[in-house]
Amino acid sequence: MTAIETSGLTKEYGEITAVDDLDLTVADGEVFGFLGPNGAGKSTTIDMLLDLTRPTAGSATVLGYDAQDESDDISPRVGVLPEGFDVYPRLSGRRHLEFAGKTKGTDDDPDEILARVGLSAEDGDRPAGDYSKGMRQRLATGMALVGDPDLLIMDEPSTGLDPHGIREMQDLVRGEAERGTTVFFSSHILEHVEAVCDRVGVLNEGELVAVDTIDGLRAELGGGATMALTLADPAEWARDLVTSLEGVADTTASGRTLELSVVDPAAKATVVTALADAGATIRDVRIEEVSLESLFTALTNGDEGRSGTADAVTTETEAAR
Amino acid sequence: MTSHIATVARKEFEDAGRSKLLWSLIGLLVGLVAVGYVAIWYTADDITAAEVLSFLGVPLQVILPVAALIAGYMAVVGERRSGSVKLLLGLPPNRTDVVFGKLLGRTAVVGVAIGLAFLVSLVLGAVLFGSVPFLEWLGFAAVSLLFGTTFVGLAVGVSAAVSTRGKSMAIVVGLYMVLIALWELLTAGPYYLIYDESVPVEAETWYLVLEQFNPIFAYTNLANTVVEGSIFPFQFQYGLQSMEAYQMTPAERYPGDAPFYLQDWFGIVVLVVWAVVPVAIGYYRFQRADL
Structure with missing residues (x-):
């Protein structure tokens, strides 16, 4: 069964396309990270899943129900942590949780929920208007957890949390996943997603530029490495030689330095032997793994329509230097 | 699907019931009734409790609309601007529950204010003027309740129809000015x-x-x-x-x-129309709005 499925989902605001023809499938029970810079269309997509915003074209299903026509069937089964929300300042934290429980028809103990999201019983008695940003985030997370939802949709859950709070949030997501809950959460910060996600989708300017596991994304980069070789002589002559080798994507020569991207990890050795065979004196070899962060940057800094293939990624990585 | 109107209304009642501004208006209303009754008792001879009852019409017709409009004009749009509507709609209640739950909850708040004012008038009428014109009192209270509901409906309808607080306030104040000035x-x-x-x-x-x-x-x-x-x-x-x-x-x-x-x-029809039409327009627009 699929937890979330969108097909051709599109949202236009006048001239601006916020979400462009999005096809996305999130399987039951997986933890899916929805990545993208601010303004990429993540919240708009989530708002369409929750029927807060109506798509211009395309459709979406959540837990098998149509997001627009059957939203009343979706909401009791889903826990939502929205972005840019506010609490009811005059009502206590506990009252918020009681209200959530009442609407979901459960009698979950508010104090237990408070504890799970790291709020004390005293915090629960205070009006939520006195809460800090992080506490509001925790309270809303608690409201999402009420009634043990089948699917958690969290929009930028780390907002307002300190590093410790972010780790707690990640533990909570892992814990929910172990209980069989599907988790769909968005972030503009890769490392928050990396630690907990089975798969990630990268959204940029409304378009999905990559969907894969973290390892898959790494592999797609082909080891994700750039090599910089320092030769004894000016390196220009060696450029054509290495470019012709299999698994080498992109080559530049400046002075005695030859820089190249390797798609296939095994190509590194081939490059070194080929140069040695051609009589070059190699003074130094430096290899840099492309970090996920730069992959993310590469995927999302493109002008538009980046395919997310290794070529595009490495080119972008180079260009970003 | 079960309706969550009552649950939303109860939350609204609690939330709006903690607004200091609203309570000062209620205090003003009850205070005016009390002061007025005592003043009439002090100055006028030969006046019955039933006649004094008509005195209530002056503060009520001015303060009730103001209190009801204040209670209602931010009801939906306020949550929309602050973002708490996302928290609310992320829970099982849908947009219908939000609009009608708010209408009901805020009407209840205004209803309590009217009830308190009339209770004071009943007690003071009995104590100071020696009689309880119960049927007239009840009829007047019922008409006043309808009047208050009208303005809550007007305000909640406007608050559901627009996308900013400023627009809601402008329309509500503008309408009140048209009606009274x-x-x-x-x-x-x-x-x-x-x-x-x-x-x-x-x-x-x-x-x-x-x-x-x-x-x-x-x-x-x-x-x-x-x-x-x-x-x-x-x-x-x-x-x-x-x-x-x-x-x-x-x-x-x-x-x-x-x-x-x-x-x-x-x-009666006029008062109902003034409540129903804005609520219908607001409901229609809120159902179709991107939040």
Whole structure:
């Protein structure tokens, strides 16, 4: 069964396309990270899943129900942590949780929920208007957890949390996943997603530029490495030689330095032997793994329509230097 | 799917019930009733509790709309701007539950205010004037409750229809100004231009219909049918119609037997229309809005 499925989902605001023809499938029970810079269309997509915003074209299903026509069937089964929300300042934290429980028809103990999201019983008695940003985030997370939802949709859950709070949030997501809950959460910060996600989708300017596991994304980069070789002589002559080798994507020569991207990890050795065979004196070899962060940057800094293939990624990585 | 209107309404009642501004208005209303009763008791001789009841019409017709509009004008749009509506709609309640839950919850708050004011009048009437005109009192309270509900509906409807707080406030304040301060200019003014005379007692029917459709007039006309004494609408006057005409209801001004829509009881329909139409428009627009 699929937890979330969108097909051709599109949202236009006048001239601006916020979400462009999005096809996305999130399987039951997986933890899916929805990545993208601010303004990429993540919240708009989530708002369409929750029927807060109506798509211009395309459709979406959540837990098998149509997001627009059957939203009343979706909401009791889903826990939502929205972005840019506010609490009811005059009502206590506990009252918020009681209200959530009442609407979901459960009698979950508010104090237990408070504890799970790291709020004390005293915090629960205070009006939520006195809460800090992080506490509001925790309270809303608690409201999402009420009634043990089948699917958690969290929009930028780390907002307002300190590093410790972010780790707690990640533990909570892992814990929910172990209980069989599907988790769909968005972030503009890769490392928050990396630690907990089975798969990630990268959204940029409304378009999905990559969907894969973290390892898959790494592999797609082909080891994700750039090599910089320092030769004894000016390196220009060696450029054509290495470019012709299999698994080498992109080559530049400046002075005695030859820089190249390797798609296939095994190509590194081939490059070194080929140069040695051609009589070059190699003074130094430096290899840099492309970090996920730069992959993310590469995927999302493109002008538009980046395919997310290794070529595009490495080119972008180079260009970003 | 089960309806969550009652759950939302209860939360609303609690939330709005903690608003200090609203409580000061309720305090003002109850205080005015108490002070007024004591003042009449102190100065006037030979007056019955039933007649004193009509005194309530003055503070009620001014403060009730203001309190109800304040209670309602931020109801939906306030949550939309702050973002708490996302938290609310992320839970099982849908947009229908939000609009009608808010309407119900905020009506209940205004209802409590009216109930308190009338309770004070009942007790003071019994203590100071020695009688309890129960039926009149009950009728007047019911009409006042309808009047309060009208303005809550108007305000909640506007708050659901617009996307910013400023628009909601502008529309609500604007409408109130039209009803209380500009009404005569907007109705008797054109009359003067068309017929080249100030409005006589026996005015053209369209004018009487317009008069009938001001919810404040509808309220005073209805109140006058249930209490002794007379309650005049509190209005800014520009002298475009005679004082005599001003003090008469459309039914009284109509030559001969007034048609049903000019009868005093038709005021009930007028008050219901002023609540239902804005709520319907607001509901329609809120259902279709991107939040």
